Each structure stands twice: as structure tokens, then as C-alpha cells.
Amino acid sequence: MHIDSIKNGVVIDHIKAGKSMEIYNHLELDKLDCTVAIIKNVSSKKMGRKDIIKVDSEMEVDLDVLGYIDPDITVNIIKNEVLCEKKKLTLPNQIKDVVKCKNPRCITTTEQDLPHIFKLTNAETKTYRCIYCESKAK
Template identity: 60%
Template sequence: MIIGSIVNGVVIDHIPAGRGMELYRYLNLEELQCEVALIKNAFSEKHGKKDILKVNEVIDLNFDILGYIAPQITVNIIKDGVRVQKIHPQLPNTITGVIKCKNPRCIVSTEQGLKHVFKLTDRENRIYRCIYCDTKAEPQSFL
């Protein structure tokens, strides 16, 4: 299989195998008019298998989403066929609009228009809690 090289764009590498499409959706890449390639289950010496997203345009990315969903990823910015920047997103201290509070009594469940906001309370175990009701986020409770 041959996937073309990128002249100007973004390569999101080291995505855990099977999670590339999830990142594709959360980053709203379907709205782009440029070429986007998702490579699933590519060989990785470190992880065995990985997913890769290639976007043939330099775009703004939500590093909070990237850091929360897959903090081990690498984002490479390509310009004129050369990598000019390599970014390792970190776990964000707060995250908005990615995790949904599961507490039916939480104010975000009853008040329309309030955004779901979670704060990082335990970096080592990647635990986030709702800022309104302190409910612990479920690991896969993405919006």
C-alpha cells in the first residue's frame, strides 16, 4: 500500500491501534476539503500496532482532545516536505466539551447551553472530575 507523502500538513502518529477513527471524528476532520488519510494497524516497533492520521493541510488542532484521548501521540507539522515541528500533547488540566458528565443531577444535565467541563484531579491515573458536581469521568465517556 502506498500513501503519498505530505508537502504541507500534519501527521498525527503513535495513535493507539483502533483509535484513529475516534480522533478523526473528535477533530472534525470530515469537514476538511483537503486529503486526509487514516492508516489503521500500522506496524510499530514500540507498540506493535498503531494508527496514523495524515492531513494534507496545516490545520489548527485541539491539543486538549489529543492529550486526553491519546497522550502518547506525536504531532508532526510538515512544511515544504520537511518536519518543522514535533509536538507531544500533554494531559490538559481542564477539558471542555470532550467528556460528558454521567450524573443525572448535575447542572449540565438540566441546564441547556452549559458546557461539560472536567478538571484533572489525579495526573498519574488520568482521573478527571466534573467541575460542577465532582463526578469522576468514565474513561470512555466522550461526547
């Protein structure tokens, strides 16, 4: 299968196979007018199979969202068909409106306008807790 290389844009690589749609939705790539390619189940020496997303336009990628979903993802910035920057992801200290608090007793359940903010409380176990009620992100 042939997919054109991109001139100016972003390649999100090393996505765990099957996770690309989740990332597509979180990054709201449906709102872009440019060409977006979701490539599933690509053979990978390192991962066996992986997904790749190519966005044929310059854009600001929310690295916190990607870092939360999977810090092993790589983000490549392409300019004039040349890889000009490889961004490394880390677990973000805080995520906003990426996941919703599921605790029925949390204030966010009655006050719909509040942002859903989670803080990293344990990097080893990748535990995030709601800043309001301290429930774990699920």
C-alpha cells in the first residue's frame, strides 16, 4: 500500500496497534481540513505491529494528551519533506479535559462547566488523580 510522504506536517509514530483512533479523537483531527492518514497495523521491528498517523499540515500537537495516552509515541515534525524535529514525550504533570472524572460524588458531575483536571500523583504506576475528589483516572 502506498501513502504519499508529506511536505509540511506531523507524523505520529510508534502508536500501539489499535490506538490510532483514540488519538485521532483526542487530538480532534476530524476538525482539520488537510489530508490525514491513519495507517493501522504497520509492521514494526520494535513493536511487531504499530499504528501511524500522518497529518499533511503544520499543527500544534498536544503533547500532554499523547504523553498521557502513551509516552512511547514519537512525534516527528516534517518541513519541506525533511524530518526537522523528533519530539520525545513524557508523562505530563497535569492533564485537562482529556479524561472525565467517573466519581458520582465529584463536584464535576453537577457543575458541567468545570474543567476535568487530573494530576500525576505516581509516575511509576502512571496514576493520575482528579484535583477535586482525588479519584483515580480510569
